[in-house]
Amino acid sequence: xxxxxxxxxxxxxxxxxxxxxxxxxxxxxxxxxxxxxxxxxxxxxxxxxxxxxxxxxxxxxxxxxxxxxxxxxxxxxxxxxxxxxxxxxxxxxxxx
Amino acid sequence: xxxxxxxxxxxxxxxxxxxxxxxxxxxxxxxxxxxxxxxxxxxxxxxxxxxxxxxxxxxxxxxxxxxxxxxxxxxxxxxxxxxxxxxxxxxxxxxxxxxxxxxxxxxxxxxxxxxxxxxxxxxxxxxxxxxxxxxxx
Numbered sequence: 001x002x003x004x005x006x007x008x009x010x011x012x013x014x015x016x017x018x019x020x021x022x023x024x025x026x027x028x029x030x031x032x033x034x035x036x037x038x039x040x041x042x043x044x045x046x047x048x049x050x051x052x053x054x055x056x057x058x059x060x061x062x063x064x065x066x067x068x069x070x071x072x073x074x075x076x077x078x079x080x081x082x083x084x085x086x087x088x089x090x091x092x093x094x095x096x
Numbered sequence: 097x098x099x100x101x102x103x104x105x106x107x108x109x110x111x112x113x114x115x116x117x118x119x120x121x122x123x124x125x126x127x128x129x130x131x132x133x134x135x136x137x138x139x140x141x142x143x144x145x146x147x148x149x150x151x152x153x154x155x156x157x158x159x160x161x162x163x164x165x166x167x168x169x170x171x172x173x174x175x176x177x178x179x180x181x182x183x184x185x186x187x188x189x190x191x192x193x194x195x196x197x198x199x200x201x202x203x204x205x206x207x208x209x210x211x212x213x214x215x216x217x218x219x220x221x222x223x224x225x226x227x228x229x230x231x232x233x
Contacts, residue, residue, distance in 0.1 A: 021129035021209055028213025047223075048129060048209040049202055049230040 004067035007075050012087045015056040019085035024048035026077050032068025034078065045078060058086070107211040107220045108135040108161030111204055112154055112180055113172040116141035122201050126208040134211045136204075137161045149179040158187060166192035166217035168207050170224055172200040192217065196224035203227045 013019075015038075027034045027045035034045040038060055043050035045064065056062055062082060066074040109126065113119035119140025127136055139157035142148040154169075161167045171177045177195065184190045194217050196203055203224035210223035 017125075017129045017205075021205070021212075022131060024209045025131055025212045028210060028215060046210075046213070047206070047226070047230065049206050049227055053230055053232055 002067065002069055003071045004065070005071050005075050006063060006065040007079050008061055008063045009079050009082050010061050011056055011058055011082065013058045015051065015054065015062070015082075015086060017052060019081070020051040021048050022085050023051055023078055023081050026081055027074065030066070030068070030070045030074035030077075032066040032071045032074045034064065034066040034071075034074050036078070037063040037065065105163065105165055106134050106214065107165045107207075107217050108137070108163055108167045109204065109208055109211060109220075110137050110139055110154070110157045110161050110167055110169045111172075111200070112149060112157070112169060112176045113138070113140040113200065114147050114149055114176060115172075116145065118172060118200075122204045125201065126204040129205050130208040130212040134208050135161050135163065136208060149176045151179055151183050154179055154183045155187070158183065158193065162189065162192070165211075166194070168211075168217060168220045168224060169193060169195050170198055170200060170203050170207065171195070194218070194221040196221045198224035198227050202230065206230075 035042050036045045038054045038056035064075050064078045111119045111122050119138035123136045123138040137157040137160045139153040143150045206227040207220045207224035211220045
């Protein structure tokens with residue numbers, strides 16, 4: 001049973017290395033194909049370098065899309081990470 | 097020195113650099129980005145602490161990083177490959193060790209993230225090698 005779904009979020013902070021890492025580690029635990037889109041560019045959410053390469057910044061709208069058997073769970077998990085990890089004070093990491 | 101316990105079952109990472117500081121710094125960065133759940137061992141510099149590589153350090157690092165899931169080794173420059181290959185010739189479990197042809201920092205970060213997500217040794221090595229093709233700008 002395959003599904004696809006998508007959800008957006010406005011970033012509360014820049015998508016630096018550690019939030020990008022947390023996102024990619026989480027995405028890698030799902031079998032679905034998961035992608036992140038920001039500013040007209042799309043990256044494989046399982047590729048930390050791809051996610052960092054998006055250069056997504058505070059206030060930017062980011063969309064998480066997934067297709068596969070665990071797509072809804074993957075999107076929910078990644079939106080939660082984007083919400084928490086880019087929050088000011090969410091991770092002790094706003095400079096990296 | 098005692099080996100770090102490998103409790104997570106994830107692939108271990110060995111970073112072989114001509115510089116001890118470079119290996120250690122890349123290991124720190126990769127650990128922070130990936131959440132600190134992967135065993136990453138830095139093998140940098142010669143036995144005397146100079147710039148260069150050390151077969152003894154590489155051998156020791158492989159032992160520390162080795163778990164059931166295997167190890168991926170990243171060399172910084174081509175000549176580090178010679179040292180790693182020489183060590184692997186005599187290394188008992190060489191089939192569980194993959195040498196990745198990858199940019200050092202990007203490869204270390206990409207490999208460690210895939211290891212943290214539970215990727216197998218081939219997926220981790222592939223992530224390191226794919227780092228070559230990811231643009232920063």
